[in-house]
Amino acid sequence: FLQDLLSSSQKRSLKRKHRREQQRHIAKKENKRSNTMPIKTYDRSNPDDIIRFFGPMTVKVGNLYDQLQTATCNGNIREVLKIEEKLKLLRPYSARFVADENTPDGTPMQPGQVFRKGWILLNDGSMPWSSEDIQLVNLADGIKVVKQPVIPVTAPHDRVLITVDYMCANEPGTYESKWILSYRHQTFGPMIWCSIEVGSSTVTKPTNTLKETFEVVDVPLPACFDLSKPYQLTSSNSSSRSSFILPRTNSTDTQSEPLVDIFTNSTSSANDSLSTFLL
Known part of the structure; x- marks a missing residue:
């Protein structure tokens, strides 16, 4: 009956007033709760403080595990499932x-x-x-x-x-x-x-890498190759000579002809060589 007598604006104002009163009442309850219940914290870097803070909860979790072991030994499947569901919600150790x-x-x-x-x-x-x-x-x-x-x-x-x-x-x-x-x-x-x-206790020595070595061989040269003295052509009693022939290919002529005469016959006497370098 009263709602019919009130206008729409008055109804809205009453609703807002009622909402504000509810918010004040909730805020007072929260303030009383925060004043009566101190905030519990612990130092994460202090092992003793960690053990002290979780001490009561550690006892409760330990009792749950003891009950689980007892129910398992007795074969009480219903009790085992009930305790395992609690431990799954708590998730104490992971x-x-x-x-x-x-x-x-x-x-x-x-x-x-x-x-x-x-x-x-x-x-x-x-x-x-x-x-x-x-x-x-x-x-x-x-x-x-x-x-x-x-x-x-x-x-x-x-x-x-x-x-x-x-x-x-x-x-x-x-x-x-x-x-x-x-x-x-x-x-x-x-x-x-x-x-x-x-591995094995024997230590394998590294293999020596192959190195390229050059050996100097002392090859004796004939007296005519002594470059410390001037070269002079000597006449030999034996007229036999050997010529070194190189083949030369031509588009018109394929005949080979002598190019250089560099070697003397090996039958030349040793006296001719000596007479050359004594001059």
């Missing part, structure tokens, strides 16, 4: 592979060599990691482990470097080591591994 810190797959190593392999992982779960709760399980013990890995305290959505110290085998071949994270016998995250190639 990991993601980021990169290899060093020693890529297939790195050549010497027998007995000690080295350190590192992986960078991201904690993308809702709970922190620590060496008290999280273990790195060795799935394939292909390489001898010198020192067992330790999981540093890592806050949610932070990156961490996990390292393992190895010693190579004495026999040549390909060796692998595989790991995965675990919480109370429940594995999570990706599998990480290390693969190396152990």
Whole structure:
């Protein structure tokens, strides 16, 4: 009846007034809540502060995992599915592979060599990691482990470097080591591994490259080739000479004719050569 008596403008003004009163009431409730509930924060760089902040939640998550193990041992499938659904919503422990810190797959190593392999992982779960709760399980013990890995305290959505110290085998071949994270016998995250190639202990010497060598051969020349003395043509008793003939091809004549007379007969006497250089 009252709505019929009010005009449209009056109705709109009453609605605006009622909306403003509701907004003031909601703002007062939020102010009271913010004053009564202090904001809880923690220092992400302080491991002790991280453990303290997530302490109560760590106990609750641990109880859930204990209940899951009990229900699994008793064969209570309904209870197992119920707890697994809660853990899926909470997502307390999860990991993601980021990169290899060093020693890529297939790195050549010497027998007995000690080295350190590192992986960078991201904690993308809702709970922190620590060496008290999280273990790195060795799935394939292909390489001898010198020192067992330790999981540093890592806050949610932070990156961490996990390292393992190895010693190579004495026999040549390909060796692998595989790991995965675990919480109370429940594995999570990706599998990480290390693969190396152990070679022979004998060091192969580099082969010498073939070098082109020239050997100087001392060939004795006849006395007539001594250039330290002037050349003089000598007459020989024997008139026999040998001429060096080069063939010359002509378009009109194919006859060969002597060009140069350079060699004397090998039967020339040694006295003629001596008489030439004594002049």
